[in-house]
Amino acid sequence: MEAAQFTCLFLLFLLTCHRAQEVAEEVENSSDGPGAAQEPVWLPDVPAAMEYITAAEVAVIGFFQDLEIPAVPIFRSMVQKHQDVSFGISNDSEVLSHYSITGNSISLFRLVDNEQLDLEDEVIESIDATKLSHFIEINSLYLVTEYNPATVIGLFNSKIQIHLLLMMNKASPEYGESLHRYKRAARLFQGKILFILVDSGMKENGKVISFFKLKKSQLPALAIYQTVDDQWDTLPIAEVSVEDVQNFCDGFLQGKLLRETRESEEKTPKVEL
Structure with missing residues (x-):
């Protein structure tokens, strides 16, 4: 650098x-x-x-x-x-x-x-x-940092090894209020988790979305990622709330992966009565 x-x-x-x-x-x-x-x-x-x-x-x-x-x-x-x-x-x-x-x-x-x-x-x-x-x-990293080719370098050079991504279209009517709530949640995890915004309306960010095995139809969504061991989890959301963000982050910090629970439920065969 x-x-x-x-x-x-x-x-x-x-x-x-x-x-x-x-x-x-x-x-x-x-x-x-x-x-x-x-x-x-x-x-x-x-x-x-x-x-x-x-x-x-x-x-x-x-x-x-x-x-x-x-x-x-x-x-x-x-x-x-x-x-x-x-x-x-x-x-x-x-x-x-x-x-x-x-x-x-x-x-x-x-x-x-x-x-x-x-x-x-x-x-x-x-x-x-x-x-x-x-x-x-x-x-230049902020309480909420927008993902782009420049900031990604700083994000991965930070001593904070857990990153939370909000994948959302910045052109959506809900964006302003969602970002406000997301930033409020970021203050709760300052020093523990880096909060990142990924504009799903930008074509070049498609690779980030597909990395977490998400489809556009599942957005907006949260994705959390640990850089040390590549552990990750996702949570499609109807709207951004401080409580949902907090619960998702707390669960990940405690080792609970919603993704594994969903995948396990999908593999479990349904029994007809």
Whole structure:
């Protein structure tokens, strides 16, 4: 992955929801208007950096000892291109030390699995806009991440080895509310299961659907997959509910496979009375 070195950061900062909302509002209001050039948010000290990172599902932070190096304007140019990502920048020595940065680094922080992924000095020296954008694209995982050729790399490089897929057509009238409920359920399994959305309306996603032996007529459906041993299960659903998603995930974590139960019932011959 372009010589990137990944470092797991096992820090969970318990901040109040009120303060986290204030930080999010500061980010939202940092631009002067719709057409204004966007800039990374300046992080002057450790508390500001902690609050900013905690408030975002995905945050990319430029930790620079020297703000004059060529990587800095390249980093700044990413803000406009990746508008669903929060960007911050700092050259404060205490901030760098707090995040174990000894030189210059561009680091990506993910709420979903509490990861800190660092592009360090040797990579920073030769970084260009294409490489940096690729690094951000493949590693931006959210509470619900949409499946595509870029994110699949980040999904399988995550330390979380169980993935739940909602296979549903994004063009369906129920999509908006279904995604809202799916995201609510994702918070219940944060750090345990990665929640993924597969748009069944896209022809190229047909291979994912067929891998789980599902037909279009059975969608929407949930599929859960464990990357270590390829164990998997499926659940066709009429609608997405938090309770159904939770029960399906809990059952899989407990070793119960609905698929095996269904297959066993299908093989059992019916006895006529």
